[in-house]
Amino acid sequence: MSLHTLPTEILRKIFLFFHDLDESLASVVRTCWRLHDIAEPILYQVVRGGDPSSLEGLMRAFIRRPELVENIKFFNSPTAPAETFQSVDTSYVTSEQWKRLRNTLQDDIYGEKTCDGWIRNLDAHFNPVNNYSVIVGFLLNLVAPHLEHLVLQTGRYSPYVQEVVEQASKVEEASTAAHLFPKLRSVHLGRLEHVKDFIPAEFVLPYLKMESVASLSIDGLQDATEPYHRPGEDPLSGPSSYIKPIMWRADMFQVYSIVDLTLTGFHLGSAAIREFLGRFYALERFSLRDSSSSSYFPGYLYLVDILSGLAQSRHCLKFLRLTGLRSYDSSEWLGFAIREDSAVVSAVVEMKELQNMR
Secondary structure, eight states, X not given: OOGGGSOHHHHHHHHHHTTTOHHHHHHHHTTOHXXXXXXXXXXXXXXXXXXXXXXXXXXXXXXXXXXXXXXXXXXXXXXXXXXXXXXXXXXXXXXXXXXXXHHTSOHHHHOHHHHHHHHHHHSXXXXXXXXXXXXXXHHHHHHGGGOSEEEEEESSOXXXXXXXXXXXXXXXXXXXXXXXXXXXXXXXXXXXXXXXOOEEHHHHHXXXXXXXOOEEEEESEEOOOOOBOOTTSOTTSOXXXXXXXXXXXXXXXXXXXXXXXXXXXXXXXXXXXXXXXXXXXOOSEEEEEOOGGGGTSOHHHHHHHHHHHGGGGTTTOOEEEEOOSSSSOHHHHHHHHHHHOHHHHXXXXXXXXXXXXX
8 A cells, every 4th residue: 555545644643653753754745745735734843943054944944834833832942052153044035025024023012123123133144143042032932822832941041032931921911811822831941051051030930920831840940130131232232221031039929820840950049949939839740850059958958948938839739859959868868857857747748639759
């Protein structure tokens, strides 16, 4: 039986099994028009950045066929290139296509000045040094209405990516019916391999305000405030152009949508971890691994802070995993703390739904 004789739905199910193998599926797309029409939407369900050539390919595809954006469910990209001063080629974009790209940016959300500067900085002709992070932010804005899973590797701030997520959170605050990310379910924020910086808490807060997000994992969360520029502004124009993101402590909102939270490699003090976890009121699963704070705080004392922070979720927390708070076996001090420390005992007893604690 020839592949071409199979029904469309059967072919679609076959292609779904190996959609992670981009090259194989890309080969199918180039086979014939029938297989092309079936396989191409599946090929673009998962979008990965990583280097300038991959971003260029995505831009070319979306300019050629804007409807492909509707297929994207998973977006995974670093917010900066692996090497400094890497630019994405945009010389192929026509003036008419630039106008269409500009129309995808909403003045009523980002502001006309920001949108104009955004398009200007997309163009490698005007931004020959590094338009990589500008394009990542633009693509994120483009796919936002259809996205279900987001993975970003970041370090130092990326103004265009940050602009998209901050405005998304502000839109949701202003109107319960308006959402830039209506389908987004899970977010993972990780660090770039070549950047040692942690992720400031301010950059994370917008994701907490997205009501559709149920699962969040963060690698390298840090309690720090870093001023930054709005997209389109000159970073060399001085401190007067600095703005601050949603403030970490000034905006004490509560989070009810996120039920699964994972923190790895974070750097938060006792007060900060209590404040951060204290925002969550509906956690069912919480995992903490490899805390860089463990060298500063005795494990059993830091455990009290963590459990204190989780107090708002004690009525619904079912899974709790804590590892790496001490240099020696965490199960040893964890067992000791649960047996001997009255504050820990009291906190654990109050977690009525807890089924698994490691």
